[in-house]
Amino acid sequence: xxxxxxxxxxxxxxxxxxxxxxxxxVGKLGYAGVVLLMALESSFxxxxxxxxxxxxxxxxxxxxxxxxxxxxxxxxxxILGALxxxxxxxxxxxxxxxxxxxxxxxxxxxxxKFEVFFNTHGEITTFVGRLIPxxxxxxSFPAGLVRMNLKKFIFYTGLGAAIWCTILALVGYYxxxxxxxxxxxxxxxxxxxxxxLILLVILYILRYKYRKRRETVSQ
Numbered sequence: 001x002x003x004x005x006x007x008x009x010x011x012x013x014x015x016x017x018x019x020x021x022x023x024x025x026v027g028k029l030g031y032a033g034v035v036l037l038m039a040l041e042s043s044f045x046x047x048x049x050x051x052x053x054x055x056x057x058x059x060x061x062x063x064x065x066x067x068x069x070x071x072x073x074x075x076x077x078x079i080l081g082a083l084x085x086x087x088x089x090x091x092x093x094x095x096x097x098x099x100x101x102x103x104x105x106x107x108x109x110x111x112x113k114f115e116v117f118f119n120t121h122g123e124i125t126t127f128v129g130r131l132i133p134x135x136x137x138x139x140s141f142p143a144g145l146v147r148m149n150l151k152k153f154i155f156y157t158g159l160g161a162a163i164w165c166t167i168l169a170l171v172g173y174y175x176x177x178x179x180x181x182x183x184x185x186x187x188x189x190x191x192x193x194x195x196x197l198i199l200l201v202i203l204y205i206l207r208y209k210y211r212k213r214r215e216t217v218s219q
Contacts, residue, residue: 030065034073035080042081042137042161044088049074049136050186053165057172067169074165075158078130082140082157089144115146122148123156124204128197130160133190167193 029036037052053074060067118125122143129139143153167189 031069031073034070035077038074038077038165039081039084042078042140043084044137049078049164049168053168054172054175057169058176060169061173061176067173070169071162071165074169075162078161078165079154079158081137082161083154085138085140086144086148086150086153089141090147093141093145094147114142118142118146118148121208122146123152124201126153126156127160128201130157131164131193131197136160136164 034052034056038049041049041052053070056065056070056074057067059065060070126139126143126148129135140153140157167186171186171189
């Protein structure tokens with residue numbers, strides 16, 4: 001037990017050092033640092049946004065940065081990282097998957113159905129995905145895989161990223177740069193975010209079915 005406590009305290013100490021490093025990095029690089037770090041977070045690199053934007057929000061509370069520009073920089077960085085994932089999937093993933101689909105138990109027909117689904121529901125899928133931990137970083141891959149409309153992809157990615165960056169920046173602004181307090185507050189916020197996302201998806205499904213029913217009647 002003492003051994004595990006020692007490991008925990010070592011990890012916690014490293015976390016504090018890391019957050020301090022990020023605060024200093026953002027302080028030196030400014031908004032460009034937020035863009036760079038959030039681009040990494042939004043790409044395939046496993047880098048948590050919870051340790052990027054809140055420190056910038058904390059600096060905004062001290063008058064060293066502008067809160068609106070912090071959110072804007074985080075959103076721009078998120079879009080850039082998402083575009084990298086989109087390009088990777090579009091450039092390499094699609095052709096590779098179609099060529100070797102039989103080895104992944106995915107035939108051309110299944111892929112076509114997946115492509116139709118994402119092109120039809122890609123907006124809500126991309127938007128909601130940007131607000132869900134873990135999925136947030138990787139939702140760009142299926143979008144690129146089916147070559148979702150790029151303008152729509154950027155818009156809905158940016159919309160979801162802007163909401164997420166706003167949450168993170170406000171948490172940092174009001175609670176400071178303590179990683180444990182930040183995580184606790186974000187966990188509390190997500191309790192309200194998840195039901196809102198579920199309600200949004202339900203409303204989207206009802207609207208989609210209603211629209212399809214009207215189209216069927218009018219034919």
